[in-house]
Amino acid sequence: MKTFAPREDLIREGDKPHVVNLVLEGWAQRYKQLPNGRRQILSFFIPGDLCDANVFILKEMDHSVSAVTKLTIAEISRTDFEAMMESSPRISQALWWKELVTVAVQREWTTSLGQRTAYERIAHLMCEMFIRLRTIGMTADNCCEFPLTQTEIADAAGLTPVHVNRTLQQLRNDGLIDLDHKRLTIHDFGGLMKAAMFNPTYLHLEREGAHLDGVD
Amino acid sequence: MKTFAPREDLIREGDKPHVVNLVLEGWAQRYKQLPNGRRQILSFFIPGDLCDANVFILKEMDHSVSAVTKLTIAEISRTDFEAMMESSPRISQALWWKELVTVAVQREWTTSLGQRTAYERIAHLMCEMFIRLRTIGMTADNCCEFPLTQTEIADAAGLTPVHVNRTLQQLRNDGLIDLDHKRLTIHDFGGLMKAAMFNPTYLHLEREGAHLDGVD
């Protein structure tokens, strides 16, 4: 068990991976930095997420991971991880499932960046994070923590912070959300999903309970 | 073994997955269609690629797959696939490796769409496909097949066909490439990589124990 301060790096591009990280508390983010200095945030991790199942198969990390908030993680060694995988087919299947969902989410982000407008992208990110947080019981009614700065939203959505700011104002004016002091309130989830063209299929929630699919 | 005509669908979003597809000959593409009609191409498959390892763990496909060219594939049943996985740790590790590379590629596409310009995105796509084709021996000198229409390049790069056309002209005028009759020639690979900010690390061409596979 290990803790990190907000914005501290856990893993840097180029590192030789040697453990699997399991998030226990807080948010983390995966990102890539380009030679021209621009940064793309590739995914967010919340409690229960594995940073990279089985990474030690790879020679070198192709991305970095940093804490968003104060962060607590468990490090799982290669031997422990492999023992887990072999201990039962059900566990190894669950790990495969986690990995398949991770790719599915990455594909959806690709789709967002390629086809959605700024407004739609931000709405989509909010839908995704809200649902993911809800499945781990970290929402209260229509509220959740949303500890990202506008610059981080920008780097995740492929936009500039200035444009994120203006777009958030639109989302607020349209009565869809409120975002203040790192706290997100969704006033009209149906409307937000519609605006984002959000379809939760890609999160493959079925096995965790259909009751969570009921929206608002 | 099965064949498909160019542009024919192998798998449709919403299908219940029941086999793993292995590409034997030709190119295929994974894509997603949004309610507003826009399409994002998410990845290309070339010979040797698995369309989706272990997909049958999921209840429902969240994307579609179609042939780009005339296509030949092998269908691997769930039982056969699982038998393969259990037959040896080296095989199951190789399959994990394939999957990890798939996610890594997806992350790089996310980065392209979020942070690279039109010019850089197209250059990057060409670098990636050229290297992947080279590792399976499907390049000759600095040439390879590149069977995409400009509309397909556009849907992969998050651009319009018109803009792809103009950008290709720039790439040609800059002396980096030629693309004609579905045949790509790279005149200056170093320059193309530089323009694309292309770093092949994410393809993880080296992996632990790869030399034991007789692959490569």
Next chain:
DNA sequence: CGAAGGATTGATTAGTCTCAACGCAAGTGG
């Protein structure tokens, strides 16, 4: 030979970026 899909070109517009400044709030050191 005609049809159809793909590539190309031109003119205009929209969405987002860039640059620059300013405000506010929280944390820090004196």
Next chain:
DNA sequence: CCACTTGCGTTGAGACTAATCAATCCTTCG
């Protein structure tokens, strides 16, 4: 406890990349 610093959010003006709309040309192929 106050002044200073710093990071984050907000606003405005102008520039630019890429989208849109629309027409034309070129290939390929039945």
